[in-house]
Amino acid sequence: MSSNRKRMIFFTLSLLLVTAMLVNACGGGDSEPAAAEAPAEEEAAPAAAEAEAEEETEEAMAEVDLSPSEYPEPQMIVGSRAVEKLPLDQILTYKALDSYNEPEWVSELVAEGALPPVEERLPVEPRVILASGMADGIGVYGGVWRDFSACPTEGYNRGAGQSAGWFGIEAAAFASLLKSGPIYRRSDSLEPLPYLAKSWEWSEDGYELTMNILEGAKWSDGHPFTTEDVLFTWEDMIVDPNVQSPKGASAWIFDDQMTELVVIDDYSFKFVFPVAFPVQSLFQMDEGDFHISPAHILKPIHPKYNSDMDYVDFEASMPPDKTPVVLGEFVPVEYITDELMILRRNPYYWGVDEAGNQLPYLDEVVFEKGPSGVGRTLSTLAGSADHSNLENPSTFIETLKRAEEDDAHFYVEWGPETLGFSIKLNLSTTLGVKDDRDAAVRELFRDVRFRKALSFALDRDGISQSILRGPFLRGWAGGLFPGSSYFDRSTVAYYNHNPEAAAALLADLGFEDTDGDGTLNWPADRLASGENLVLALVTSEDAEETQTVGDAAVTLLGDLGVQINVRPLNSAARREMNEAGEWELRVDRDSQTFAVPFTRCRELAPIEREFSFHREGSEPRELLDFEQELVDIALAFCVEPNTDARKDLMAEYNRISTENVHFVGVFVGRYGLAAAKRFKNVPAGMPVFMYNWTWENVMPEQVWVAPEEQIEQLRPGVIPTYESE
Ligand code: CA
Numbered sequence: 001m002s003s004n005r006k007r008m009i010f011f012t013l014s015l016l017l018v019t020a021m022l023v024n025a026c027g028g029g030d031s032e033p034a035a036a037e038a039p040a041e042e043e044a045a046p047a048a049a050e051a052e053a054e055e056e057t058e059e060a061m062a063e064v065d066l067s068p069s070e071y072p073e074p075q076m077i078v079g080s081r082a083v084e085k086l087p088l089d090q091i092l093t094y095k096a097l098d099s100y101n102e103p104e105w106v107s108e109l110v111a112e113g114a115l116p117p118v119e120e121r122l123p124v125e126p127r128v129i130l131a132s133g134m135a136d137g138i139g140v141y142g143g144v145w146r147d148f149s150a151c152p153t154e155g156y157n158r159g160a161g162q163s164a165g166w167f168g169i170e171a172a173a174f175a176s177l178l179k180s181g182p183i184y185r186r187s188d189s190l191e192p193l194p195y196l197a198k199s200w201e202w203s204e205d206g207y208e209l210t211m212n213i214l215e216g217a218k219w220s221d222g223h224p225f226t227t228e229d230v231l232f233t234w235e236d237m238i239v240d241p242n243v244q245s246p247k248g249a250s251a252w253i254f255d256d257q258m259t260e261l262v263v264i265d266d267y268s269f270k271f272v273f274p275v276a277f278p279v280q281s282l283f284q285m286d287e288g289d290f291h292i293s294p295a296h297i298l299k300p301i302h303p304k305y306n307s308d309m310d311y312v313d314f315e316a317s318m319p320p321d322k323t324p325v326v327l328g329e330f331v332p333v334e335y336i337t338d339e340l341m342i343l344r345r346n347p348y349y350w351g352v353d354e355a356g357n358q359l360p361y362l363d364e365v366v367f368e369k370g371p372s373g374v375g376r377t378l379s380t381l382a383g384s385a386d387h388s389n390l391e392n393p394s395t396f397i398e399t400l401k402r403a404e405e406d407d408a409h410f411y412v413e414w415g416p417e418t419l420g421f422s423i424k425l426n427l428s429t430t431l432g433v434k435d436d437r438d439a440a441v442r443e444l445f446r447d448v449r450f451r452k453a454l455s456f457a458l459d460r461d462g463i464s465q466s467i468l469r470g471p472f473l474r475g476w477a478g479g480l481f482p483g484s485s486y487f488d489r490s491t492v493a494y495y496n497h498n499p500e501a502a503a504a505l506l507a508d509l510g511f512e513d514t515d516g517d518g519t520l521n522w523p524a525d526r527l528a529s530g531e532n533l534v535l536a537l538v539t540s541e542d543a544e545e546t547q548t549v550g551d552a553a554v555t556l557l558g559d560l561g562v563q564i565n566v567r568p569l570n571s572a573a574r575r576e577m578n579e580a581g582e583w584e585l586r587v588d589r590d591s592q593t594f595a596v597p598f599t600r601c602r603e604l605a606p607i608e609r610e611f612s613f614h615r616e617g618s619e620p621r622e623l624l625d626f627e628q629e630l631v632d633i634a635l636a637f638c639v640e641p642n643t644d645a646r647k648d649l650m651a652e653y654n655r656i657s658t659e660n661v662h663f664v665g666v667f668v669g670r671y672g673l674a675a676a677k678r679f680k681n682v683p684a685g686m687p688v689f690m691y692n693w694t695w696e697n698v699m700p701e702q703v704w705v706a707p708e709e710q711i712e713q714l715r716p717g718v719i720p721t722y723e724s725e
Pocket of ligand 1: 521
């Protein structure tokens, strides 16, 4: 072991001590935001509230400026680049080229008779990645991508719900009809990109969607891919209730009626919908939702066709130690339980570059296995992994420090602003309400003046800086994330730090410190007892940043005479509390709904009974007028086929949401990408998480490494092989 290597390990171990426990996130995605420890060494800046302001009379109210301020442009962080958005036809196309190429070592296998010639392995019109959409242009063959997975590999029967190990393994090995990950690169539309399905067309009435798949593409064992595979995936995996497919039939039910899939010929089929233009369904055809399963492998052993099989055996029929038949760029050829997975290039992959080079460029992908997601960051810092996602602000500084050292093999780049934290107010009039005080609190929360007062109270810059100094985090008004493709800065009503305005609004609501103990008292017409205004705020034990926000709220609202009691809960307790509706204020790390609203359109407003902060209990929910407007917009948005019209709807949504302070945004930051410097064609400004995670976003087939920078492969010359039938 070199001394350099020893130093790395020492560095790694010391980092372990300061890095928070990361939650193992095997539930989905290539990883999920995990909890982290945030240094809270600095108190949030005390509010400059002037005690005198509270004593001012109503005449003073007229002089206080209660208008929102302009929401600023984001600060670009050094080393981050804007995404270069392009229309789809400059990123990829489907067409036949005059000739095709492959790595020399693959040509040797062809000469030996181990593989058919490349033109016979490719479809009639391969998927062509265009040079105009490549960050570094057409690449060269060879190279390895070393990564890390902290989830067990159950097996490769993805369509039956098995996990191959997440962290990018699914993305590398499996293929779906459409692909959502790279939508962030599109300037022409916010629809998924074509993948195995190369084009689609709605009927005039919007009830039928005809889809055309690649003609002549082949599975990794050379078997043709046709609509038989699509139909099998639909009927016997997605629709069959005995198969635990990642997305079940319910996603395809509209107005209580099931969508139908009708095969037209080997390369085209159509969906027949019970409603017109359910355009959101395109997002049910993408990675994770509609991975195609191999009919020629699985149909003969599916319990519906084979009475010797049951569904348990069927699910386990593609075990981790047996090379699976797949459609993805890379094929798992070797697996050592909990240690290592080696994937090699799929010689039948159906994509090429403009020069006719069959993709991928890389020969090999290796996933080191470990018990916890923190291992990915540690391995990247230590030099043994080529990629990590930075999703916990508390790890940012250590990673950046290492990246700046001369011998670091990786760089760090920051994505769009989609990592947001906010304070929610429980808007239900009944659920969880036990007494007069609870009822008065909910009525108060439903008054826009109080929500604005809360927003005006927050010193967002102070809070951001206390969590992480520097340009990484900044204030957020609520509404859509600034990093969303649907975000329009001009629609934001930003009620930022203005203690005078907050105090004036509280006075206008009738609150006054009648007993002089420093805390405002309820006015008698709101709560007869006239007790002090004391509110409970729940934070999350699993996300230290929420506790920093809670601590700041105690100080900032305390200065205004509002007493906040903070209660940290773990995620299980929070879930229980939310279901019972027994909470007042809550600090959340917000979901991707506000980044990619179209894929989660029904979560934008209280449409479902389970809506996060206005949940329906046994009594009907009383929506506020503006909430009803948000519901109407969200419902129209879900079925709006036109991208520009969708953007208009989201502009209106964001205006109404922020003007009414539907919830109180606190701060927003960026996820960071740590990636090997030797990787070429990683798109500029690529988000770690938008519609999907890194491996889906990068388009791994286009990543290449210059020959002088290529590192040794573990299994040079190996292609996936299968026992003959
Ligand atoms: Ca008092």
